Amino acid sequence: MTRVPCLTLLLLLCAALAGCAGTRVARDETTAASRMASVADERSLAAAVSVADADGQLTHRERVAAIRKLGDEGRQTLLERQLAALATFGELQLHEGTRGELLVDGPATFAAMFDAIARARRTILLESYIIDDAEVSQALARLLAAKRAEGVLVAVIYDDIGSVTTPDGYFDALRRSGVMVCAFNPVSPLERPGYWDITHRDHRKILVVDDRIAFTGGINISGVYASGSLRFGRGPHFEREVGWRDTQLQLQGPAVEALAVLVRQTWLAQGCEGEVPGFDPDQPAGGGRAGDDVAWVIASSPDDERNRIYAMLLAAIDASLASIHLTMAYFAPGEDMIAALSDAARRGVQVQLILPSRSDFRPVLYAGRSYYQRLLEAGVDIHEFEHAVLHAKTAVIDGVISTVGSSNMDWRSFGGNNEVNVVVLGRDFARQMEAMFQDDLAASRRITPEAWQERPLPERMLELLARLFEPLW
16 A cells, blocks of 8 residues: 555544544454354354355355365364354355465566456456556556457546546546546545545455456555565665565456455445446356355445454454464554454464565554564564565465455554455465465564564654554554
8 A cells, every 4th residue: 555645644644533443343252252153063154154156146055065165175173163253243255166366466466467458358347546657557558448449348446545646647548548437535525526535545456357357455556566576585786676565366256246346336336427337147157167266255344334354354363273374564453453363372373474574654564563572472473574565465364264355454444444355265275375475484584572672762662652643544
């Protein structure tokens, strides 16, 4: 999330103070355990969750079989426990027959996205927090204009704060080519009367092509991703070449529909000009079965009574028995999450965090570091990623629950932004996530309790100050 100029940021932060905590989720340890126990077997789980494939909702017997198949990959008990924990919050809509593919860093992500766009025949839906005026964005604009000339419907929605430095001419050129373009909650209340809320931002990154292939994660349409993160590079000569370290997820199959629905809902809710068509009822969801993954698309918004992404993470961490491997760009999660991570470490769970060593917004960096002492004392293993800006938001829990998304662990993500994460269930995909985590771990520096005690006094003061203003970040 590239931060915005100081004046705009001050307006945003001052206005956000009253509303940030509204959707945070408190932990209810006494009732969570009993609720989880009530759905801890295959048949009860099948009754508590909703599972769909390309042909629609599965029957109860088919849901039991799907859960059992996931367990056959290994770690049945861990999977059932995690599913039971997630099911206690309801709204658990699983998409069976999905194929998920990890994309590491900008070049791999843009290559896959541009290839999908080039193959588009019907619709291209793009929702992004940032669309800047870099070379990659210009290449995207040319490609979108070319597809529109072929008769493909193209709709683009961007956040007006996230893209505040992008010249109006960039979007005007898209409109002239026939692309439908819409700014989310414009900075000026006069631009689109009735759709102004400076505190409510759209931090999602979603691309859906022909309702058959989708991309989501942490990667914006931005020049900071023009090169890879060179995770194992050494020496100062890498500094000018290193791109941001981030993760995107490519999806095919039934889960694609859920992401397309989110873009259409945002378009309608914002009163954007032009009609974005719905799914073709004669076509299977997401183009039909594409793989063996089971995915859950979780969206959150400041308008929600409870932040679903935050609730999901808390539930999975509280239910963990083996491991928590968390990579997070902006880490200022507040007391509930710190307590959950600390409690997990104390009960013997391997808790490893990969956090930034540098940031484009240092107050969040120091706010996160203000929790290090408490986490280290609890036995949490903390590493800081070196040689590149870390922007990924991923987690693997108990080797069976994986998540990739746009949501950071900070107050803006939990209470002020539209966000979206995808949870993929099962051991096979988790192995890919674990391999990626280990690669990042090798490119990170471990924070030892001894070294942390020796950090200089100015650093400690910055941590205290950042913690004091944490609800602003």
